[in-house]
């Protein structure tokens with residue numbers, strides 16, 4: 310697959326179409342009505358997303374989720390793919406079996422990013438999110454990804470865990486699933502949690518402290534480039550005594566030229582992504598001492 314061209318056209322757009330068609334038949338409404346609702350809600354998502362305040366986005370609303378898929382997902386995938394490439398160049402992801410936990414993974418952004426970069430790997434991937442309503446997008450997206458990658462010697466094993474990462478009890482309840490991993494993906498979550506991030510810090514601390522002696526975790530974190538978000542990330546870094554292995558500031562660029570004349574594009578417009586300004590980090594924890 311030519312990743313630049315095909316991520317939206319071959320994976321995201323067909324998922325949107327399928328979900329919209331399913332919604333239209335289950336609710337007995339016209340497809341054009343569904344697209345109209347999505348189109349109306351997109352500016353509201355964008356206003357919330359770029360308000361500079363903790364975004365109040367209701368992900369349990371179907372139109373919101375599809376609006377997110379159309380308008381934000383391509384740019385977010387693109388940005389995170391690029392961060393994974395940076396990590397590869399620094400020597401990460403060398404193992405044959407890659408074990409990843411994603412916090413607040415939403416529709417599966419990070420699976421789309423990692424699976425279109427790595428080759429000849431077994432990826433064991435667990436997506437966690439507070440909203441289990443994402444499961445509709447996630448199921449379709451992951452099925453499409455797995456089908457597309459069948460011939461690329463990538464095997465993907467994935468599951469979905471509906472948990473709130475600001476509640477430490479969820480760590481203890483799901484300890485077995487959360488502990489056996491090396492890579493933890495945190496993509497546009499700190500900006501969602503804002504000052505509740507200190508509770509997330511405790512969640513991460515529990516994971517780090519639970520590691521076997523001498524083992525560390527690697528955190529790939531991307532978020533909005535805003536002073537307050539940088540400050541909160543610095544607090545997490547200091548609190549957990551993380552080692553910063555990489556940092557950059559980017560302007561997410563999604564190759565808009567490649568969007569075809571597909572149904573979602575015709576009815577919702579082209580996804581615009583140029584206003585994303587992102588900060589990206591790779592952190593390592595310090596392993597528990599011997």
Ligand SMILES: C[S@@+](CC[C@H](N)C(=O)[O-])C[C@H]1O[C@@H](n2cnc3c(N)ncnc32)[C@H](O)[C@@H]1O
Nearest residue numbers: 385413414415418438439440473474475496497
């Ligand atoms: C901006 S979206 C990012 C989704 C995905 N990582 C991406 O980059 O497309 C934020 C996600 O965080 C999830 N979320 C918000 N608060 C959460 C919490 N306390 N625990 C777990 N997930 C949460 C939301 O459901 C949503 O999927």
